[in-house]
Amino acid sequence: MAIFLSTYVNKVDRKGRCSIPAQFRQSLAKTSAPGTVYLWPSLNHQALEGADQDYLDVLSESLESPDLDSDERDMIETFIFGKLIPVSLDTEGRIVLPKELAEFAGIDEEAAFIGRRKTFQIWEPGALKAHEQTLRDQVVRKDISLSQIVAKASRAAANRGGEGA
Amino acid sequence: MAIFLSTYVNKVDRKGRCSIPAQFRQSLAKTSAPGTVYLWPSLNHQALEGADQDYLDVLSESLESPDLDSDERDMIETFIFGKLIPVSLDTEGRIVLPKELAEFAGIDEEAAFIGRRKTFQIWEPGALKAHEQTLRDQVVRKDISLSQIVAKASRAAANRGGEGA
DNA sequence: AACTGTCCCATGCTATCCCATGAAAGCCCA
DNA sequence: TGGGCTTTCATGGGATAGCATGGGACAGTT
Numbered sequence A, B: 001m002a003i004f005l006s007t008y009v010n011k012v013d014r015k016g017r018c019s020i021p022a023q024f025r026q027s028l029a030k031t032s033a034p035g036t037v038y039l040w041p042s043l044n045h046q047a048l049e050g051a052d053q054d055y056l057d058v059l060s061e062s063l064e065s066p067d068l069d070s071d072e073r074d075m076i077e078t079f080i081f082g083k084l085i086p087v088s089l090d091t092e093g094r095i096v097l098p099k100e101l102a103e104f105a106g107i108d109e110e111a112a113f114i115g116r117r118k119t120f121q122i123w124e125p126g127a128l129k130a131h132e133q134t135l136r137d138q139v140v141r142k143d144i145s146l147s148q149i150v151a152k153a154s155r156a157a158a159n160r161g162g163e164g165a
Numbered sequence C: 001a002a003c004t005g006t007c008c009c010a011t012g013c014t015a016t017c018c019c020a021t022g023a024a025a026g027c028c029c030a
Numbered sequence D: 001t002g003g004g005c006t007t008t009c010a011t012g013g014g015a016t017a018g019c020a021t022g023g024g025a026c027a028g029t030t
Helices: A022-028 A053-062 A070-081 A099-105 A125-142 A146-160 B022-028 B053-062 B070-081 B099-105 B125-142 B146-159
Strands: A007-011 A017-019 A036-041 A048-051 A085-088 A094-096 A110-116 A119-123 B007-011 B017-019 B036-041 B048-051 B085-088 B094-096 B110-116 B119-123
Touching (some): A007 A017, A022 A110, A036 A053, A036 A070, A048 A099, A070 B110, A070 B146, A085 A094, A110 A125, A119 A125, B007 B017, B036 B053, B036 B070, B048 B053, B053 B070, B085 B094
Antiparallel strands (some): A007 A110, A036 A048, A110 A119, B007 B110, B017 B094, B036 B048, B048 B119, B110 B119
8 A cells, every 4th residue: 555745736737637746656656556546525624635546445345344334334435435536647647636626625726745644635735734734733732742642552552452553 | 346436417318318427337347237237216315326237146145145134125125126227328328317217316407426336326416415415514513534434444343353454 | 100219420528648848856977 | 076967757738539418310119
């Protein structure tokens, strides 16, 4: 599965085309479908989410879980798989941003790709900046620190008995 | 088995014909009956459900399971298999929407195809929009996020005895 | 002979492919 | 260490093929 890191801002031309950052492409190259990325509107932000085939396979499998209530399943089927658009890269490594997705995210001339490990997001750069500011305020207000989070997670994993991912 | 993704809105001409989205057709091409789709009225919505031959085979087989109580079996046999209409694609990849089904879903000039992985739905576009709005409100109210659902599902899978994805 | 449903052909639009250009970054050699 | 060279990328435009859509012809049916 591809890993996406860092942030890149690329232009969107008037055909709606946009280069996938070279780093992302290198990561995609090792997946089962190197020439395709999957895009969908984010559930929680005015932004797009993206992932590779392998990630979606995992997601698809987790939907088979009987522990999910049918509301949640219906929602995911409608909002993720129903909105999912497979987009293929051209020989230059570009994708065409589907119109409705670009509109949803308010993307016009530029698109900010932000890596989020197994997935990435695509934002209108201004909206991303605003969003980051909001998050940063929360960090300050809640006094969050990285080492604290790591400590908390590993303590919880230990309590579960050790097989946590 | 074919996988259906994304949403497409196509016109219905005055003969009742309607193009199956090209992506759906490509997916159908790999199934055991590429030129046929099966349609039936949805149990839960004013919409149509569709699938390929292979999916129905699986469904049919699962009806043989002794774990199913007879009410459920009866319901599926009556409302799915009893209402099922096989529809064949013409050389342009179009189907004719059976009148009673189009009426049931309130489809007149346009039809929205929404992929749901192994099946798809056909909605009157306005009705679909309303339905999506309802679901989106639920997402906000319940504060649902995708990563949360994936985490929940994979944790459940681990507890069932697997070693976690 | 009229009607319904199927098949085939025509058309315009949109998306996909291919080639060209310019800038930036890395590399090599002096 | 610095300058020039090469390669990689991002970006742009034009040509081409695929697709959605519409109309007409033909055949089967009643």
